[in-house]
Amino acid sequence: MHSFRRILGVSAAFVLICLILTGSLAWAFIESEYAYDEDRTLRRSLAGQVDLLIAGASQPQRAIIPSMLDESLGTYSYNLGGGWMNLIGDYRLLETELERNPVKDVFLAVSYATLTRTEASDDYEGDTYIVPRLETMQDKADYVLRCVDYRGYVSLYEYYVQQGWAYMLSAIRGEPVHNVNYDYRGWRPVTTKDVSLAEDKVDQMHDSKPLDVDVRDENVKQLQDVLTLCRDHGAKVYLVVIPLSDQRMWRQSGWDTFLDYMQAFADENDVPLYDFNLLKNRWDLFNDKTSYCNDNHLSEEGAKVFTPVFAEIMGKAMAGEDVSAYFYDSYEQVKDMSPYAK
Amino acid sequence: MSITSFTFxxxxxxxxxxxxxxxxxxxxxxxxxxxxxxYARYSEKCLLFVLVTAVTVWGAARVMQGLSDGRKAYLKAHKAEMSKEEKSAYKKKIRKQRKMVMLAALLLNLGILCVVKYFHFALAQINALISLTGGEGIADTYRLLVPLGISFYTFQAVGYLVDVYWENCKAEKNFFRMLLFVSFFPQVTQGPISDYEQLSGELFAEHSLSYDNYARGFQRMLWGFMKKMVLANLVAPYVQDVFANYSTYTGISAFIGALFYSVQIYADFSGYMDIMCGLCEMFGIHLTENFERPYFSKSIAEYWRRWHISLGAWFKRYIYFPIAMSNWSRQLAWKSRERFGQGISDVLPATIALVVVWLCTGLWHGASWGYVAWGLVNGLFIILSLWLEHIYAAWKKALRINESAWLWRAFQTVRTFILVTFIKVLPEVGTLSDGFGLWRQIFTEHTLPKTVDELLPALAANGTANFVVIMIMIVLLFVTSLMQRKMPIRDYFARVPLPGRLIIMACGFAVIIIFGVPAMASGGGFLYAQF
Incomplete structure (x- = not known):
């Protein structure tokens, strides 16, 4: 019994010291603006001004430039997009911003993974990014306890401690530790990379991997909750799909199934859906050599081309015009026109 | 279930x-x-292999024990009525039966090991031979399951089988105890290869909760995690890069890559052993030690007595001695004495046994010519030192070398470490010719400006902080190894007041989270798990 008590006491002391040591590193990072998307302070400073929100994961975050959007639409927008953002994260951020801003419209970006992914399949990466963006300690704790699968705790803990260490090292070295760009309002520019397929790979890669099209009821419910939240706050929601690279679409099959279930969801929930992968003039605007930073994301150059086009079409859609002429009806049509098909 | 995960x-x-x-x-x-x-978390299918080994070895041992007990009982009962010749004939008959049983179980288990481990290698050699005659090879479309730790648990089981045959230990009656001996999770993947007498005494004893066991075990686990996750995995990218592109590196950079590989494999394997020995200590179980500061050895033979001790002991016990002490070996020595003289006849049996042992050691480590060459080169050094012992002694006398002088001992240690490093890299670079290519590069390509230009950026490619941590860990490993000469490092550590110990351990934990966890993502699994 004596050994047992001693083991318990010493173990508890060890765990406590570990928590203090690593927790202080983690906390320093969470409360900083070290990561480019730790935008709590920025968003707080804009409270009461934002009337258009862009929400979603990393695709809208990299593709839509709020300042350019505002020039065209006459709005004051903020891009809430974030890496590996899940729908619960979208909900939490929107909840805060809808409360404190006179938001009229929300462009909610959905992707091929929105209704199919799980936290575990993403290795909890989305959770690691969302927690520091939440306003208060209570919000953060609530998110972790309610929304993160217990298996994700380790991922979160390791990530924050490592980032805390990186933050501390940067501070010691005199490197910048405030990396949130206030002018970008949530947009994240990324350098262009040539993502085009090598010629000898074109045939081999065509439809070589099917898209995961198993829609999860849980995700559908979460997306519906986001719609309800926006409507409750008097904001109109537009579902949008941000363009992927041609090679990404070329490599995978099942895109029209994605379009079908997404359209069905939109119809069922009375929300418009605009899929910018289906843009008829997409090859005049983007190409795999100069518009993307990787398979799934537009680069800074791509975003600068995409945002005005996006603003123009969405402006018309918001005004009630029919914009269907801008788009093809199916992914098959797009793939038939793809540079890789020629 | 990865050993370096929180789940584990x-x-x-x-x-x-x-x-x-x-x-x-x-x-x-x-x-x-x-x-x-x-084991099932790794693969349920592969658990079947472990079960087959446990069942066959347990069954064979039980049959051998039955025959042995029957023989004793029979001889006792018929002591008076049997002549010496009859007793001898009866014993021979029983011995033959026992041998058949042992051989059947041995062949089955070593057969499984050979098939899953060497099938592709053997097929490649057959195809190479066929292609020499202009024929078409056999398509290698088979993907065989390779059970985790098969080389380790098979050797452990075979050792037990032979021990029962030699009547060094009694056969275990309880199958489930046998199954535990074969599948004991801390040692099933990478050893140590224990003998039944030693391990069963630990496994089946009753253990009370002890603070000392718990604390010392936990400390050792933490140190093991640091060695594997931090040091081994942080040096791995540099080593991999040098090995993959050795022809583009200068000799010094390539040599540093080779030295880092020595550090990596030691930190990797001994780190695993520290984790598992520490874990077992918490359960009150003491595993056989597998390392005794091997890089402080003064000869290759000594190095192999201090590196992977349990494997060396296994080969010594079950292969070296049976060959060196066999009747035909002694006859050969006797005949060679007449022809070549005393000197040669003294070392001939040992030489033959060493060649077989090192050929087997090479093949045990991997199915490739690189490993065969690695084993034979190790064996060659040991055999040469055996054969040239008298010449060395004469040289040392002529040069008036004081063998106990620290400078001489330091020279021997450094020389052995460098030799061991060169031998180690041979099978690891790629093909055998790549291994020799690295050697060639080390000795021939010496452009100083290029070395300066490439070395520091390459070492710091994964961050200066990582490089600093590598160097601190190497110094720590060196200093603790030096200190161990006088007293186990954990005894030194025990002298630190408890709060200090806890803070040091917490810092170690933080280092693992900060440097070890990201390095694990790129560094991967344990090197010895592939053997």
């Missing part, structure tokens, strides 16, 4: 709690269940 740590602590909660006589059952769960 949680699994160990859950097993530990159950272990000390159940009545002591059932403690081994918790270990068995934990071992089966651990």
């Amino acid at each position: 740590v949680a699994f160990v602590f859950a097993a530990l709690i159950l272990y000390y909660l159940v009545p002591k006589r059932f403690q081994w059952i918790i270990l068995l269940l934990a071992s089966l769960v651990f």
Whole structure:
């Protein structure tokens, strides 16, 4: 019994010291603006001004430039997009911003993974990014306890401690530790990379991997909750799909199934859906050599081309015009026109 | 279940709690269940292989024990009525039966090991031979399951089988105890290869919860995690890069890559051993030690007595001695004495045994010519030192070398470390010719400006902080190894007041999270697990 008590006491002391040591590193990072998307302070400073929100994961975050959007639409927008953002994260951020801003419209970006992914399949990466963006300690704790699968705790803990260490090292070295760009309002520019397929790979890669099209009821419910939240706050929601690279679409099959279930969801929930992968003039605007930073994301150059086009079409859609002429009806049509098909 | 994951740590602590909660006589059952769960989490199919080994070895041992007990009983009962010749004939008959049983189980288990491990290698050699005659090879479309740790648990089981045959130990009656001996989770993947007498005494004894065991075991686990996750995995990218592109590196950079490989494999394997020995210590079980500061050895032979000790001991016990002490070996020595003289006849049996042992050691480590060459080069050095012992002694006398002088000992240690490093890299670079290519590069390409230009950026490619941590860990490893000469490092550590110890350990934990966890993502699994 004596050994047992001693083991318990010493173990508890060890765990406590570990928590203090690593927790202080983690906390320093969470409360900083070290990561480019730790935008709590920025968003707080804009409270009461934002009337258009862009929400979603990393695709809208990299593709839509709020300042350019505002020039065209006459709005004051903020891009809430974030890496590996899940729908619960979208909900939490929107909840805060809808409360404190006179938001009229929300462009909610959905992707091929929105209704199919799980936290575990993403290795909890989305959770690691969302927690520091939440306003208060209570919000953060609530998110972790309610929304993160217990298996994700380790991922979160390791990530924050490592980032805390990186933050501390940067501070010691005199490197910048405030990396949130206030002018970008949530947009994240990324350098262009040539993502085009090598010629000898074109045939081999065509439809070589099917898209995961198993829609999860849980995700559908979460997306519906986001719609309800926006409507409750008097904001109109537009579902949008941000363009992927041609090679990404070329490599995978099942895109029209994605379009079908997404359209069905939109119809069922009375929300418009605009899929910018289906843009008829997409090859005049983007190409795999100069518009993307990787398979799934537009680069800074791509975003600068995409945002005005996006603003123009969405402006018309918001005004009630029919914009269907801008788009093809199916992914098959797009793939038939793809540079890789020629 | 990765050994370097929180899941594994949680699994160990859950097993530990159950272990000390159940009545002591059932403690081994918790270990068995934990071992089966651990192995099944890796592969349920592969668990079948472990079961086959356990069943066949247990069954064969029981039959041999039955024959042996029957023989004793029969001889006792018929002591008076049997002549010496009859007794001898009867013993011979029983010995033959026991041998047949042992050989059947041995062939089956070594057969499984050979098929799963060497099938592709053998097929490649057959195809190479066929292609020499202009024929078409056999398509290698088979993908065989390779059970985790098969080389380790098979050797352990075979050792037990032979020990029962030699009547060094009694056969285990309880199959489940045998199953635990074969599948014990801390050692099933990478050893140490224990003998039954030693391990069963530990596994089936009743253990009380002890603070000292717990604390010392936990400290050792933490140190093991640091060695593997931090040091081994941080040096791995540099080593991999040098090995993959050795022809583009200068000799010094390539040599540093080779030295880092020595550091990596030691930190990797001894780190694993520290984790597992520490874990077992928490359960009150003491595993055989596998390392004794091997890089401080003064000869290759000594190095192999201090590196992977349990494998060396296994080969010595079950291959070296049976060959060196066999009748035909002694006859050969006797005949060679007449022809070549005393000197040669003294070392001939040992030489033959060493060649076989090192050929087997090479093949045990991997199915490639690189490993065969690696084994034979190791053997060659040991055999040469055996044959040239008298010449060395004469040289040392002529040069008036004081063997106890620290400078001479330091020279021997450094020389052995460098030799060992060169031998180690041979099978690891790629093909055997790549191994020799690295050697050539080290000795021939010496452009100083290029070395300066490439070395520091390459070493710091994964961050200056990582490089600093590597150097600190190497110094720490060196200093602790030096200190161990006088007293186990853990005894030094025990002298630090408890708060200090806890803070040092917490810093170690933080280093693992900060440097080890990201390095694990790129560094991957344990090097010895592939053997």
